[in-house]
Amino acid sequence: LAKTTQPISMDSYEGQEVNITCSHNNIATNDYITWYQQFPSQGPRFIIQGYKTKVTNEVASLFIPADRKSSTLSLPRVSLSDTAVYYCLVGESGGSQGNLIFGKGTKLSVKP
């Protein structure tokens, strides 16, 4: 199982770009990297997923270096509503979904 390590918390201001890095040194060949966002009193929701290089969608970008031992979630021009906890999850995609263990997450606080 690939264990993940993220910063416990980060602060930012509205309009800035925020980059949250996750370390996963023992990622396996079949593992994908998925990021989730969680607001208080809600279940986590999917933001973005990738395997290698760069993935971009309407809300974020995900950068994964060639060795795949880390990944960086990039949130462009954050707003107050981006204040949440962000989790990176590493696990096998396709086939039998096994033991999906979350790390402790990064609490992002966006200030005006």
Add this chain to the structure above:
Amino acid sequence: NAGVTQTPKFQVLKTGQSMTLQCAQDMNHNSMYWYRQDPGMGLRLIYYSASEGTTDKGEVPNGYNVSRLNKREFSLRLESAAPSQTSVYFCASITTRYNSPLHFGNGTRLTVT
């Protein structure tokens, strides 16, 4: 399309009481999961079911039992509740389709006094 539905939303138990948390998904997903989240903490995996008819322990299974009733439903039972089980419980499901994410319910907030 409701996604993942958890019942009840809130529950208060006395120490020693039992209860079952219900979870159902309507997305035809194969795998289902139960997590707990203590205040200010991350998600910890209790049990999961990779497919109908199978269940496996996660990180913190002690004090819990699960049943994968059918493909749609995955229940979590506390046989004798303890104050340490006060938490928010999230159910999630995922398909085995390539490149798919977890879908979470809105949680059950459980207080054991």
